[in-house]
Amino acid sequence: xxxxxxxxxxxxxxxxxxxxxxxxxxxxxxxxxxxxxxxxxxxxxxxxxxxxxxxxxxxxxxxxxxxxxxxxxxxxxxxxxxxxxxxxxxxxxxxxxxxxxxxxxxxxxxxxxxxxxxxxxxxxxxxxxxxxxxxxxxxxxxxxxxxxxxxxxxxxxxxxxxxxxxxxxxxxxxxxxxxxxxxxxxxxxxxxxxxxxxxxxxxxxxxxxxxxxxxxxxxxxxxxxxxxxxxxxxxxxxxxxxxxxxxxxxxxxxxxxxxxxxxxxxxxxxxxxxxxxxxxxxxxxxxxxxxxxxxxxxxxxxxxxxxxxxxxxxxxxxxx
Amino acid sequence: xxxxxxxxxxxxxxxxxxxxxxxxxxxxxxxxxxxxxxxxxxxxxxxxxxxxxxxxxxxxxxxxxxxxxxxxxxxxxxxxxxxxxxxxxxxxxxxxxxxxxxxxxxxxxxxxxxxxxxxxxxxxxxxxxxxxxxxxxxxxxxxxxxxxxxxxxxxxxxxxxxxxxxxxxxxxxxxxxxxxxxxxxxxxxxxxxxxxxxxxxxxxxxxxxxxxxxxxxxxxxxxxxxxxxxxxxxxxxxxxxxxxxxxxxxxxxxxxxxxxxxxxxxxxxxxxxxxxxxxxxxxxxxxxxxxxxxxxxxxxxxxxxxxxxxxxxxxxxxxxxxxxxxxxxxxxxxxxxxxxxxxxxxxxxxxxxxxxxxxxxxxxxxxxxxxxxxxxxxxxxxxxxxxxxxxxxxxxxxxxxxxxxxxxxxxxxxxxxxxxxxxxxxxxxxxxxxxxxxxxxxxxxxxxxxxxx
Numbered sequence: 001x002x003x004x005x006x007x008x009x010x011x012x013x014x015x016x017x018x019x020x021x022x023x024x025x026x027x028x029x030x031x032x033x034x035x036x037x038x039x040x041x042x043x044x045x046x047x048x049x050x051x052x053x054x055x056x057x058x059x060x061x062x063x064x065x066x067x068x069x070x071x072x073x074x075x076x077x078x079x080x081x082x083x084x085x086x087x088x089x090x091x092x093x094x095x096x097x098x099x100x101x102x103x104x105x106x107x108x109x110x111x112x113x114x115x116x117x118x119x120x121x122x123x124x125x126x127x128x129x130x131x132x133x134x135x136x137x138x139x140x141x142x143x144x145x146x147x148x149x150x151x152x153x154x155x156x157x158x159x160x161x162x163x164x165x166x167x168x169x170x171x172x173x174x175x176x177x178x179x180x181x182x183x184x185x186x187x188x189x190x191x192x193x194x195x196x197x198x199x200x201x202x203x204x205x206x207x208x209x210x211x212x213x214x215x216x217x218x219x220x221x222x223x224x225x226x227x228x229x230x231x232x233x234x235x236x237x238x239x240x241x242x243x244x245x246x247x248x249x250x251x252x253x254x255x256x257x258x259x260x261x262x263x264x265x266x267x268x269x270x271x272x273x274x275x276x277x278x279x280x281x282x283x284x285x286x287x288x289x290x291x292x293x294x295x296x297x298x299x300x301x302x303x304x305x306x307x308x309x310x311x312x313x314x315x316x317x318x319x320x
Numbered sequence: 321x322x323x324x325x326x327x328x329x330x331x332x333x334x335x336x337x338x339x340x341x342x343x344x345x346x347x348x349x350x351x352x353x354x355x356x357x358x359x360x361x362x363x364x365x366x367x368x369x370x371x372x373x374x375x376x377x378x379x380x381x382x383x384x385x386x387x388x389x390x391x392x393x394x395x396x397x398x399x400x401x402x403x404x405x406x407x408x409x410x411x412x413x414x415x416x417x418x419x420x421x422x423x424x425x426x427x428x429x430x431x432x433x434x435x436x437x438x439x440x441x442x443x444x445x446x447x448x449x450x451x452x453x454x455x456x457x458x459x460x461x462x463x464x465x466x467x468x469x470x471x472x473x474x475x476x477x478x479x480x481x482x483x484x485x486x487x488x489x490x491x492x493x494x495x496x497x498x499x500x501x502x503x504x505x506x507x508x509x510x511x512x513x514x515x516x517x518x519x520x521x522x523x524x525x526x527x528x529x530x531x532x533x534x535x536x537x538x539x540x541x542x543x544x545x546x547x548x549x550x551x552x553x554x555x556x557x558x559x560x561x562x563x564x565x566x567x568x569x570x571x572x573x574x575x576x577x578x579x580x581x582x583x584x585x586x587x588x589x590x591x592x593x594x595x596x597x598x599x600x601x602x603x604x605x606x607x608x609x610x611x612x613x614x615x616x617x618x619x620x621x622x623x624x625x626x627x628x629x630x631x632x633x634x635x636x637x638x639x640x641x642x643x644x645x646x647x648x649x650x651x652x653x654x655x656x657x658x659x660x661x662x663x664x665x666x667x668x669x670x671x672x673x674x675x676x677x678x679x680x681x682x683x684x685x686x687x688x689x690x691x692x693x694x695x696x697x698x699x700x701x702x703x704x705x706x707x708x709x710x711x712x713x714x715x716x717x718x719x720x721x722x723x724x725x726x727x728x729x730x731x732x733x734x735x736x737x738x739x740x741x742x743x744x745x746x747x748x749x750x751x752x753x754x755x756x757x758x759x760x761x762x763x764x765x766x767x768x769x770x771x772x773x
Contacts, residue, residue: 024346028365031322032385038326061518095551104550111517111554116541122507123542126514133470133496133520153538156507163502247325249358293346293367317552318586320610 001219004212006279012054012211013270014288016046019070020267021296022079023242026069026086026100030246034304035086039100042070044241047266048173049074051214052141055222059136063111063124064143066101067173067240071143075110079299089306096309097317117178118144118151121170125157128168128231139167139225147178149192158231162199165230169221170196172235173208179244180252193235201231208238209264212273322362323384324355331355332380333388342370344391351388368392444597444627452622454596455485455561458603459523461632463493466521469607472499472512473525473562482527483563483622509535509560513543516558516612523607526562529578529616543612544587559606561615564592565657565708566745568620569752575745577709579655582614583685583718589638590685592616594659596626598683601636609638616685618657641689643696647678650702650769653693653719655682658706658757665762673772685715693719694727701732702769706762711739733769738762 023041030039042049045067053074056062064071072082077093085092086100093103103113111127114120124142131138148154149172161168172192176183184190193203202224206217214236221232239261243250250258274280280288321331332354338344344364351362371390375382382388449457463469470493475482477490477500490498501508505526512522526532532539543556565577583590589611593599599617606613636642644659645666654662659681669675678696682689697703703723705716716737723735741755767773 021346024363024365027363028322031324031362033323036326063514093551094549094553097551098549102546102549104546104553106550106553111514112546112550114542116537119510119537119542122510122538123514123517125507126511126516127518128514129511130515130518130520133515153506153510156502156504157510159502159504160507160511164499243360247328247355247357249360251358317548317550319589320547320552320555 015050016267019046039246040067041242045238047211048208048236051211052218055218059138061109061127061140063120068113080302083299083303084306087303090309091306118148121154122157128166146174161231168231170233175240196233203233205235208236321382321386330381448625451596454600462607469521470497471523505534510538516556521557523559529564556612563619564616571747572744580714590614592656604635639687641692642681644679644681647676649676651696651700653680654706665759698730703735704765706738736765
């Protein structure tokens with residue numbers, strides 16, 4: 001694995017912080033009625049997507065679930081336009097027609113943002129199929145929530161990916177709850193990473209609160225897939241601090257459980273490492289914090305000032 | 321007061337977790353709020369000092385968006401002004417309501433029906449071929465032209481197609497482009513949709529459209545809606561094809577007609593060919609189309625022979641009906657296999673009752689060629705629809721709606737629909753015959769709209 005440079009540490013910290021500040025601001029705008037519908041926050045899970053994306057090639061593809069804001073930020077997309085999609089405005093990535101759960105950026109090889117649990121898994125497998133069909137040396141990273149791991153089409157996709165040796169890296173983000181149902185109440189057998197075994201797909205479990213563990217696993221898995229060995233599964237153990245969506249008070253879990261996870265906060269881990277390794281001073285960190293807060297404030301400002309889509313947009317983009 | 325659910329309008333302040341003078345950072349918990357659904361904790365988004373708490377613990381029914389605390393820099397004045405004025409929120413709601421009203425007032429013709437003329441200057445082959453071969457040849461021709469076109473489905477390769485529609489394609493194009501799938505519709509449909517998002521042009525064969533129900537979520541939620549949901553970024557150039565409707569005594573689970581199911585969905589185009597000639601022209605248009613197309617074939621028609629146009633660029637535009645036979649006394653609108661029965665009925669109507677029926681073969685179900693239908697009704701003043709699907713909410717139901725709306729004054733009698741029986745398809749030969757629309761049913765409907773006893 002390539003040794004992490006000083007700039008990599010700063011990049012990781014900045015991206016994770018940006019995701020957190022973005023989500024907090026989204027919660028605020030939701031509270032003000034500026035964001036409607038369903039809104040699923042990524043707070044607590046930042047190390048997963050940032051760790052994975054530290055190993056990505058820009059021509060690789062990504063497809064994920066409806067908990068997608070952080071995935072877009074980590075892909076380098078503009079927080080202004082993401083927030084504008086959340087507020088349903090014309091500057092949003094889907095011109096205000098997709099919303100929080102359905103966002104895409106074809107030019108950045110980001111294929112959604114899918115609202116139906118499990119549906120993104122065959123789709124990501126099909127994008128990987130295309131990479132192979134075209135003879136490209138790229139892979140598709142397909143994210144799966146723990147809830148989707150009991151969904152039939154996921155296993156149909158695993159079978160096809162293994163059968164046709166497709167370059168797809170499946171990343172299970174196990175945040176312990178599918179909405180309000182804990183994994184142990186939904187899944188018979190808790191080792192989700194082993195669920196590809198019957199198809200011959202290797203899998204491993206990773207600590208998703210620690211970005212360095214995620215990077216190490218993602219790097220190894222990415223190489224395996226890129227070398228033409230077929231699919232690979234990483235199960236990342238993570239935790240969402242907030243409820244399933246904005247209206248979920250998360251009464252199905254204890255406060256102690258949440259507090260325990262906050263002790264291993266993914267952003268604090270990176271910060272501690274930066275200070276320990278003297279990559280940046282406390283003051284420099286403070287500057288990043290301030291700049292990030294400012295950037296996200298501006299994104300929110302932009303998103304609530306962007307115009308609503310024109311009425312005529314109702315009838316566009318149904319057919320090409 | 322934050323809105324913590326889509327339906328919340330006011331909340332109760334259960335508990336403050338901060339006090340005046342505290343310094344808070346983004347992410348710190350500041351209060352517990354009781355909503356219409358639950359009690360939830362609220363976090364600070366901004367940094368600063370708590371300058372004031374505007375409500376006491378236990379205060380109830382605080383409207384959403386009302387300021388409940390002021391956090392800021394104690395050295396700056398005029399902090400209070402930062403709250404969102406209630407009027408502004410009301411103003412936004414007004415805008416929303418106006419938009420909704422406008423939408424309601426808009427006519428429901430979402431698709432602009434294209435009306436290109438069919439090039440009737442056709443070079444017909446001297447030799448007649450089957451529908452099966454017409455479909456096969458067209459796929460092969462398009463695969464030769466464009467490397468991005470490939471076919472996948474159950475038994476399409478080694479077996480040469482469950483109905484031999486893909487015969488010899490494996491031999492010509494190899495296993496990279498002609499792929500046998502496992503019996504796994506949900507998975508391989510989603511895979512094909514993903515491939516289309518990424519720029520390939522899959523032709524996906526369902527062994528029958530009955531099995532597409534296993535995959536209907538991917539067809540509708542993914543293939544049909546993503547162009548819209550992505551603001552026009554991601555299109556899905558895919559053809560879903562295979563036999564639809566009844567075959568011969570294959571009973572309830574293998575005989576359903578899905579024409580109206582798919583025709584209801586914005587984002588899909590739906591085609592139902594009736595002859596080798598239009599199968600060829602329409603399939604070429606379907607494969608070249610940048611949108612998802614449902615191509616409904618019919619097992620009984622696979623063996624139907626007819627002349628075709630052998631030009632490898634010959635196509636029939638999507639969205640254009642064909643006037644199969646001109647007439648002046650009544651209009652019969654039909655599609656797919658019912659075209660044949662309608663033609664036989666028209667012959668008998670002429671012989672036995674001297675009724676001159678005009679027959680319109682829809683060819684495309686979505687977008688519907690309403691212009692051709694309306695022009696015909698304006699001429700004949702009588703309309704029957706003939707189709708194999710169940711009656712409730714069928715394609716004929718929509719046509720009846722459009723005709724009563726746009727040609728009410730031209731009608732001399734109510735529109736009558738001929739459909740299959742409103743029951744699951746029975747197995748027994750005698751009951752199957754009763755279930756399906758027969759020539760006598762078409763004759764009876766035609767007599768009824770003509771007031772002939």
